[in-house]
Amino acid sequence: MKKIGVIGGLGWPSTIDYYRLLCQKTNAYFADQGLPKPLPAPPIVLESLDMSVTRKLRGTAGDDASWQGFESVFRQCFQRLRDAGAEFGLIASNTPHARLKGIVRGLDLPVLSILDATAQAVCRLGARRVLVLGTTVTMHSTMYPEVLAAQGVETVPKLPDAEIAALGRIIDEDLYQGAVGDADQFILTLCARYAGADDVVCLGCTELSLAFPEHQDDESFVCEGISFLNTTVAHVEAALVKSGIPVRR
Amino acid sequence: MKKIGVIGGLGWPSTIDYYRLLCQKTNAYFADQGLPKPLPAPPIVLESLDMSVTRKLRGTAGDDASWQGFESVFRQCFQRLRDAGAEFGLIASNTPHARLKGIVRGLDLPVLSILDATAQAVCRLGARRVLVLGTTVTMHSTMYPEVLAAQGVETVPKLPDAEIAALGRIIDEDLYQGAVGDADQFILTLCARYAGADDVVCLGCTELSLAFPEHQDDESFVCEGISFLNTTVAHVEAALVKSGIPVRR
Numbered sequence: 001m002k003k004i005g006v007i008g009g010l011g012w013p014s015t016i017d018y019y020r021l022l023c024q025k026t027n028a029y030f031a032d033q034g035l036p037k038p039l040p041a042p043p044i045v046l047e048s049l050d051m052s053v054t055r056k057l058r059g060t061a062g063d064d065a066s067w068q069g070f071e072s073v074f075r076q077c078f079q080r081l082r083d084a085g086a087e088f089g090l091i092a093s094n095t096p097h098a099r100l101k102g103i104v105r106g107l108d109l110p111v112l113s114i115l116d117a118t119a120q121a122v123c124r125l126g127a128r129r130v131l132v133l134g135t136t137v138t139m140h141s142t143m144y145p146e147v148l149a150a151q152g153v154e155t156v157p158k159l160p161d162a163e164i165a166a167l168g169r170i171i172d173e174d175l176y177q178g179a180v181g182d183a184d185q186f187i188l189t190l191c192a193r194y195a196g197a198d199d200v201v202c203l204g205c206t207e208l209s210l211a212f213p214e215h216q217d218d219e220s221f222v223c224e225g226i227s228f229l230n231t232t233v234a235h236v237e238a239a240l241v242k243s244g245i246p247v248r249r
Numbered sequence: 250m251k252k253i254g255v256i257g258g259l260g261w262p263s264t265i266d267y268y269r270l271l272c273q274k275t276n277a278y279f280a281d282q283g284l285p286k287p288l289p290a291p292p293i294v295l296e297s298l299d300m301s302v303t304r305k306l307r308g309t310a311g312d313d314a315s316w317q318g319f320e321s322v323f324r325q326c327f328q329r330l331r332d333a334g335a336e337f338g339l340i341a342s343n344t345p346h347a348r349l350k351g352i353v354r355g356l357d358l359p360v361l362s363i364l365d366a367t368a369q370a371v372c373r374l375g376a377r378r379v380l381v382l383g384t385t386v387t388m389h390s391t392m393y394p395e396v397l398a399a400q401g402v403e404t405v406p407k408l409p410d411a412e413i414a415a416l417g418r419i420i421d422e423d424l425y426q427g428a429v430g431d432a433d434q435f436i437l438t439l440c441a442r443y444a445g446a447d448d449v450v451c452l453g454c455t456e457l458s459l460a461f462p463e464h465q466d467d468e469s470f471v472c473e474g475i476s477f478l479n480t481t482v483a484h485v486e487a488a489l490v491k492s493g494i495p496v497r498r
Binding site for chain 2 (some may be wrong): 176
């Protein structure tokens, strides 16, 4: 298997989800091959950044130069992971992907984007239109609309600022500290308001799938009649394929 | 905080426990200080080794030279973690500590031993005698008896080989793959057979505390009248103190 370099900590609860899924799915693959226990686990090097630091480095929308400090922290982290033997990298979080182009500039490590992994999963589901839910940065960014449009998939127009802010508070106050609270109910209410009957709801923050613990291992699932896409699982499965482990879909 | 270098994957379920505890206890400390959310998390660089590989590198008891390949894999991993900025290291597992002296030979990174962290926790509990439970390597090694004797603490004489082998099978077959099964009942039966009324039982394999999920956050706990010591929590709390976070005991 290729060694996987992971930038984690953004937040730590979903980093655990990535690590667990990478290990469990690798174990499962080798169990199917009849290998003895303890089963092989994937080679991973992971650096956990501190969100309370990276957040202060955020720049201003529309001002690329203001994001240089933020991008540089991620680029340097990928360089350390590469020096530690990582053969490709991933960021275990959606939000920093808004700056992925700047992060990978001049970097000699391939980085597997959660946006691409999610867009491929959306296509597998045959979705025509997607409601993306995520942090305030993700909701105000064009990153998902652009990558989905390239696949011929529409996105639901931007939600009202008050809804985006309320979702951001739930992510910041509860999910990033490992508490689930009523996040699932809030998400389901948003979906009832803004998702059409045939839309797929993309949980475009890796913490959001933690609000549906019974579906934490499912790339897609239906809850109260709504079709969800779990971006953590989509990203992990793409990473396993890139690492050399065929994933059952 | 000092950056913590963790060798994980041995096995991956307890690596998750280490990472979660490091992050949750750091979050809790900064919440007490009144810091805003998302709360600061610790700087961690973690490399996850594959136990199905390291196990094949094990040498023979009493033949130091035969362990060179095993020790070298851990030493090189610590060197990569140091190069990635780790200011001290730890192995998120008891078993490789049987070879810790060889692993750290020539290494310019301080390593925080789970044996020392556990011996200090045993002293805090005021224990006079300890029953150590762990993998077959740990149960046949003198590492715990030696470090405890240095603190004036006795250890229960070595268990019969058949009991050691049965415990080893539960760790290999279930716990290392993230399954708990009846591990708690097996451990409680062993304790009833071999631990005296005043003995403390040291869960000297970081996977064993996963068999008591309601006590996963407790350095020590009582279950069915037996006093247990959770070596994962003892090690994590010592790491946090070394990193600069005072831990409430």
